[in-house]
Amino acid sequence: MQSRPRIPEATVARLAVYLRVLTGLADGGRRTVSSGELASAAGVNPAGLRKDLSHLGPCGTRGVGYEVSTLRDRIAGVLGMETAHACVLVGIGNLGAALAGYGGFGSRGFEFVGLFDASPARVGQQIGGLPVRPVAELEDVVAATGATIGVIATPAEVAQPVCDRLAAAGVRSILNFAPVTLSAPAGVDVRQVDLSVELQVLAFLDKQRGAVPGVRLDALAPAGGMA
Template sequence: MATGRNHRPATSRSRGIPEATVARLPLYLRALTALSERSVPTVSSEELASAAGVNSAKLRKDFSYLGSYGTRGVGYDVEYLVYQISRELGLTQDWPVVIVGIGNLGAALANYGGFASRGFRVAALIDADPQLAGKPVAGIPVQHTDELEKIISDNGVSIGVIATPAGAAQQVCDRLVAAGITSILNFAPTVLSVPEGVDVRKVDLSIELQILAFHEQRKAGEEPGASSGRRPGEAAAPDVDTAPPAAPPAVAVTKRPPESGPDGDLPAVMPA
């Protein structure tokens, strides 16, 4: 999920810590921070797992990659674990971040408190619109794209957030990378190409919704048992397709693997 291109070992077992584990550490950290604020001294893997919404065995295995920080019969020391995870994630140091594209989303991100809370500091806001230049957003004056390279260089920024329209994303990305950025969080609905060594993570609202729609459609089409029967008012054919817009390459009527689920869900009717 973090690849801009497709390569990279993906294994990314940086030092032995699986990527899946890394992705969960922030979750644990959040739960632990909450416990810390309530002055809870220790937690068991069961409790913490529950708070983080994961399996306790998984949590223990995750922590085992960090080392053995628990005490058998007791659990984990909250404060200590907060520190260890923070350190592992690199949150004990300061991470200046630039946000490029100060539209609705960019502005919202700039105002987002989640940045500053954990070592992330918004070093600059950048936008291509000269009109915005100088105007403060979230207390930080917006700077023009022309300054991009200088800003990154001067502040030693290594993490960039792209919140521009899709059309400008790749271009901005290239400039960020050329300027020294090695980690990018991309909100633009585009696939970014980056050289090896640069990490890209994408946040795509549209994709998330489409995935939800898929499951939603499936739920609506299965609940009744066999026939259609949808809750959300509207009609719309479930799966049994309507007529496709364009004629298939005339080769469409291939044999369908009859191994379709035992639930005999949908008659695989192919457009003739």
């Protein structure tokens, strides 16, 4: 039996967006949705949507559209969301604490099972019902919980050693918020989320549209200089 061709990474990212939209529609009681509606809500064109969904096999009915719950469940299965994924998070600064305390991950199949930080001042704090542990316990927690996903929210200078430890402990998927490119061994997938880069892209797009130039920071300072 031939296996289905590998789904391109860009398509996988869009499938995750479709899943979010479909979940919202299902929660609101919708039973069917047209390709145009789904595409518009996901920010893609209908032809692109249909091409993405073609990787899943026959999905919709001409003139009717897609059954919301059926398509949601099929995409969830393809993305591996039928079971919960145990995650560990390293770096409990402002960003890390916000991620750890966000309750929306659980409803999407992700559960933090370990929070870690190198600062003695943060160790022992409770965030989202979990205690912050010392980084020295990282490997033991990964082994005990079977965590498969690691989230790095540390300063740039320590992100690579954390990545190395996560990979050595058996974590095979890493989401990196540190502003540095990580090197991971074969078999370990790393996704980079650099918020400053995303803001720079938005600033460029804003400039391309001929937007009003931004206000200089020194123009906002009170007389006598910045506080």
